[in-house]
Amino acid sequence: MNTKEDDPSLHDDRESAAVEVREKDVNSRPEAFKTTFQEVLCVIVTCLGTATSSIPEGSFQVSLNDLASDFSVDGGQLVWSVSSIALASGSFVLIGGKLADCLGKRHMMVVCFAGFSIASLIAGFMKSYVGLVILRAIEGLFFAPLIPAGASLLGSIYPESRRRNIAFAVYSSGGAIGYIVGLFTGGISVLAFSWKAVQFFTAIFFGVVTIVAFFVIPKDPPLDKVQIRKVLKELDYLGSFLILASFALICFALTQVDATERKWQTPYIYSLLIVGVLLLIVFILVEIYLAKDPIIPMELWKKKDFGLAMLVASLTWVTFIGILGYYPMIYFQYVRRWSAFHTALAALPMGIMGALTNVFVGVTFHLISGKVLLIGGNVCLVGATVVWATLDYHRSYWLGPFWGYILCVIACDITYNVCTMVTVTAVERKNQGAAAGVFNTILQLVAVVGLSLGSVLVSAKDPYYGTPEQNEHPKELFHGLINVFYLGIGFSGLALASSFFVHVGTSGNAEAENTIENLASG
Structure with missing residues (x-):
């Protein structure tokens, strides 16, 4: 005869109660925040850290025509106004992630917000196109650590929970929100003033964000000066230089080819491309065999799902940012002859849908597996590239x-959310900043490669691309752009096919905890 204590139903009730208490605890406000108001502001600040990359992107993309007229540049040279900031940030975000883990997330974020504001202000006074490109690269150096520092901050504060999913969804929505802000500040600034007003607005806005960040981000643990000196001494400076030099040479060769008379037969074009590829191979070998403290945590690549998720994210990003982010703007401003403000309105649905997608992922990630989300998102990406590639004049x-x-x-924001979660849960907490740095570095650099490849494909169809006669031949330019969109179909198709092999469960419930444990153990 069973006693009361042996009653199976009573045991089940106790277990259910224990699970309910555990879920309530992990979904409550973290102790790092004194009030909910501080928590909300802190999460918003991390969101704006992500927005530092998309605000300059959106604002400059709608002001391309004004920028080209002001500095008399076109074609591949114009691409550098957008790609320089991505190239610099992509090359520095690896060290930025390491520094955030070493020096503290709060210190790093406050300093970088302030530096980004100052660089934006100075860029507004530039009278040389080369000087502007350099200042925008400096902006990229400052915002590079903000992205991994924000992800690492949230990953270290929040345990696996639905509250964490929402926090990361807000963080990830910075790209969409920043893009909306960038589009409208760019459109209004060009309409009322010029592209310079974009830089001044950015400087003022992020100056205010710097002050807010100083007060709402939880304080870092006391710094260990001995450990800091050790980390700074052992930082992989050689690896950082190699990755920067490699992608700079590759992207320069790809974007400059349309500006040369002999195209690919120009000796310095293919020479720089070969050297860039060789430096990339050397970088990989240095990271594997020579670096004492590699800027890429090697433990990441032991997790097969991280590698697959990174492949999907890269293919999605090169399509979204490198192709569908930049070249439709060329279409609107140079083919359709729309104004900057009209172009901003045309791209507005992308920002709104991006914010809504992040909300959707945040409230459903504990119910829908990451694999299903990735597949659904990349089905949308294939559809998007088909729409653009079949566009008639x-x-x-x-x-x-x-x-x-x-x-x-939809594809971009779903992929970013899911793959960010995979990344920060694939390593120990002390390495989360570096892991997020690896993730965002690869995304930034593949976006630059996409921009550069697009320039090559446009010039293959449009002999006037990058010349003073470019604007006199809109139909040739249009056919060149369609060439780029076909490349997008190829990339998005590979992203969709790869999504079927990624094994990522839900996040924020008991099933997710088991999934994450399995992921972390390989």
Whole structure:
């Protein structure tokens, strides 16, 4: 005869109660925050850290025509106004992640917000195009650590829970929100003043964010000066230089080819491309065999799902940022001859849908597996590239570009959310900043490669691309852009196929905890 204590139903009730208490605890406000108001502001600040990359991107993309007229540049040279900031940040974000783990997330974020503001202010006074490109690269150096520092901060504060999912969704929405802000500040600034007003707005806005960040981000643990000196001494400076030099040479060769008379037969073009590829191989060998403290945590690559998730994210990002982010702007401003503000309005649905997608992922990630989300997102990406590639010269915005924008941003934000979660849970907490740095570095650099490859493909169809006669031949330019969108179909198709092999469960419930444990153990 069973006693009361042996009653199976009573045991089940106790177990259910224990699970309920545990879930309540992990979903409560973390002790690092004194009030909910501080928590909300802190999460918003991390979101704005992500937005530092998309605000300059959106604002400059809608002001390309004004920028080209002011400095008399076109074609591949114009790409550098966008790609320089991505190239610099992509090359520095690895060290930035390491520094955030070493020096403290709060210290790093406050300093970088302030530096970004100052660099933006100075860039507004530039009268040389080369000087502007250099200042924008400096902006990239400052915002590079903000992205991994924000991810690492949230990853260290929040345990696995639905509250964490929402916090990361807000963090990830910075790209979409920043893009909206960038589009409208760029459009309004060019309409009322010039591209310089974009830089001044950015400087003022992030100056205010710097002050808010100083007060709301939880204080870091006391710094160990001996450990700091050790980390700074052992930082992989050689690896950082090699990755920067490699991608700079590769991207310069790809973007400059359309500006040369002999194209690929120009000796310095293919020479620099070969040297860039060789430096990339040397970088990989240095990270594996020579670096004492590699800027890429090697433990990441032992997790097969991280590698697959990174492949999916890279293919999605090179399509979204490198192709569907930049070249549709060329289409609107140079083919359709729309104003900067009109172009900003055309791209607005992308920002709105991006914010809504992040909310959707945040509230459903504990119910829908990451694999299903990735597959669904990349189905949308394939649809977006097909819409743009089948565009005819006079198709209505509402029958073509509108749906292309809606679909591509769904894919981008779903992929970023899921793959960020995979990344920060694949390593120990002390290495989360470095891991997030690896993730965002690869995304930034593949985006630059996408921009550069696009320039090559446009010039293959349009002999006037990058010349003073470019604007006199919009139909040739249009066919060159379609060439780029076909490349997007190839990348997005590979992203979709790869999504089926990624094994990522839900996040924020008991099933997710088991999934994360399995992921962390390889």
